[in-house]
Amino acid sequence: MRNSSAPRLTDIAKRAGVSIAAVSIALNKSESNRVSAERRQKILRIAEEMGYVPNELARALAERRTRLLGLVVPLRDPIFFNQFIAQALSGIQSTLMKRGYNLLVFSPSGKPGRATRDQILESRFMDGLVFINTRSCTAGDVKRTIEELDRAQIKFAMINSYYGRAPINYVGVDDAAIGSAAVDYLTERGHKRIAFLSGSATLPAHQQLVKGMRRSLEKRGLELKPELIGCTGYEVERAFQILDDWFRTKRDRPTAILTADDQLLLNLYDYAEQRGLKMPGDIAVLNRGNSTPEHHLRPRPTTLVTPTLRMGELAAELLIDSIEKPGTPPQRVLLPFELVQGATT
Template sequence: MNLKSLAQQLGISETTVSRALNGYPEVSERTRQRVLAAAEEFGYRPNPMARSLASGRTNVIGIVHPLFPNDLADPMFMQIVGGMVEALEARQMDLIMAPVSPLHELRAYEHIVKERRVDGLIVGRTHLYDERIAYLAKQGLPFVAHGRTSINEPHAWFDYDNEAGMRIAVEHLLAHGHQRIGLISAPLDMNFARQRFASFGKALDAAGLKADPRHLIENTNDRRSGYLAMQKILASDTPPSAVIVDNHMSGVGAMRALLDAGVKIGQDMSIIVWGKMEDSLAGYHVTTIDQPHPDLAGAKMIEMLLSLQAGTPPEQLQVLWQPVLVPGETVGQVKLG
């Protein structure tokens, strides 16, 4: 069955059928699902090369992915990617991930832009000043940044409210009487870490408090570095009564360090971790700052990218979702004396 026959079978125009099959956002979801169901029922399969030549599109979205050791063990990252894949599959589109060494990441973007092998890009791990965003904003290839940056060129981005989430975490600890609070951070050239770090300081300032510099440790973004950071905090002369860990991968290591040291979590020391941890941690239900629905976040970024392709200005595609505190058993009332 060809496109014309499929359109006749449905009683709608070939243009509408084509747009539905190619994921154009101006086609209603009801019509799209009707077309996709009919295509499946009648065995319609478009010729990928002909479709690409006719539309000038590849129907492929790309992610340039620098290879870091723990990524594939990160359940949140995999949920976000899963949401992207599901959203694209519903439109008969594909997602490709191009693994590169971190040192050659920008070169990979330059090659993709030159070759035009994808219709758009999702750019993750945004930095405080991100040369990838600065480059892509001038190239005309649609992209959505997963995270914000200080780059001023208009561009689409999706993020969770890092400032609000950290403020919620600090206020939760303050409400339990904690005044000596530490922070374990990801590298501060990462925009999310810088925003969370700044918000941490502001929240303490608002309460008339200051953090002990010995209790502020950065450059932790995996289990080992989180473990070592917590060990260092525990070894200080006056350890804090509570610690916030700004990323869940380090949170696993920090929790393990507390358990190995025999610390009664929620009693001797309280802890809040940003992001859900899938690991079983000796039965503890960890108090977290949760970024809800990572799969829907992935789908949202795909929707934004398709809107860019359809001509929506990038400055109209800047989306900020709110994190929430999920109480657990790792925060307790501070001990007096």
């Protein structure tokens, strides 16, 4: 039952000596010039004095917006235990709290790497969708997701690992530049035989990292040997097999390894502990990772840090801007990465 003491628009209008329409515009449409600035301030002051609290549902219906965004993360593993997803989600939530939106998280289902058709259809009842590409997403998956969202005319922003040219709101990093920076850093320290430990050759980030590594190695007359590119499928047993192959003989072993993400770095640390390898004495290690969640590792890993929390913040900002300001052109933003020096190189 409605509290009889709660002020209504008619009460505010009567006290301010204006129409109900003027009160509604002043309270709900700050960008409108149909009410003068002076009158708007008077209405806002009276509304505050009277303790007016807006009815968010009524406002949403009037604006034809729900102020609800959806989040799709196509990953079969529990997403909140994943450091990358957790940090991106923290950034998204930070922006939504500032802009007055709520978030609905779709549970992973269907084919790994893809949103389901049901999720896409259900997202029509929201103002927009944030889609986070994961290690399950191939380049083909990402392309088809964009095409399906466009066909459904759903506003969306995408985070991570898209290297196509579609005009979408996207936030990520330049993985080719990270690959080049990794090689530059390692070769400057005398390393010539560099290995790359990755999850899957089908992942867009893998392909870009390899591209950047090869580019910098070729400038120095070196190469990224095919046998020194190891794809684990994110299986610990396979990671150990690859590393055993690399370290079987001293003559052919790599002197430095770039790991593609934090999970692979943990696999390498476990391997080094079991095999009695020292870092950087036996092998130098450089990681492409999030905002140093590896702080508990010893020795501290040297990391090329990707600003994952900021990715989430900015993607949500771009999406909300496109909702609130129709016609805003999409933006593709590549955020800078940072080298955080550790003790493994």
